[in-house]
Amino acid sequence: MSTILDRLAEIIESRKLANGGDPATSYVSRLFAKGDDAILKKIGEEATETVMAAKDARVDGDNAKVLYECADLWFHSLVMLAQFDLSPQQVLDELARREGLSGLEEKAARKDELRDAAETQKHD
Numbered sequence: 482m483s484t485i486l487d488r489l490a491e492i493i494e495s496r497k498l499a500n501g502g503d504p505a506t507s508y509v510s511r512l513f514a515k516g517d518d519a520i521l522k523k524i525g526e527e528a529t530e531t532v533m534a535a536k537d538a539r540v541d542g543d544n545a546k547v548l549y550e551c552a553d554l555w556f557h558s559l560v561m562l563a564q565f566d567l568s569p570q571q572v573l574d575e576l577a578r579r580e581g582l583s584g585l586e587e588k589a590a591r592k593d594e595l596r597d598a599a600e601t602q603k604h605d
């Protein structure tokens with residue numbers, strides 16, 4: 482059974498100009514026609530709006546606005562993934578790969594790697 486992420490990704494893919502998408506009738510095609518900068522600008526805007534909604538929710542208790550803005554952010558992230566020929570499944574696979582790996586352990590391992598790389602450079 483396909484998920485909403487798969488179905489949306491499929492619709493978004495069909496909106497690419499190369500697949501017959503029409504900027505006159507489709508918001509997504511319009512974004513593709515504008516290109517990288519317009520898509521990335523939307524991600525920045527939607528991320529900021531999500532942060533602002535979350536901050537406001539702590540004051541006015543309107544958690545629904547957080548959901549609404551987060552949906553906008555996820556949606557535009559799907560458009561960005563399609564622009565780079567990536568799929569939501571690949572993001573889910575990356576999350577699955579990280580399953581059970583503590584963020585703190587991963588961070589410590591990354592620091593060790595950086596330290597080792599710096600040591601190697603010093604001795605080169």
Ligand SMILES: N=c1c2ncn([C@@H]3O[C@H](COP(=O)(O)OP(=O)(O)OP(=O)(O)O)[C@@H](O)[C@H]3O)c2ncn1[C@@H]1O[C@H](COP(=O)(O)O)[C@@H](O)[C@H]1O
Nearest residue numbers: 489492493496506507508509510511523526552553556557
């Ligand atoms: N899920 C969405 C979706 N979520 C948000 N949006 C649009 O994203 C935009 C969000 O931008 P803002 O909140 O900043 O509002 P705005 O001021 O209108 O935006 P801009 O003028 O800056 O573009 C709005 O125009 C929303 O309508 C979406 N547009 C489309 N979809 C899905 O994508 C499908 C294909 O859409 P079309 O390509 O338009 O047919 C649709 O059937 C939906 O399933």
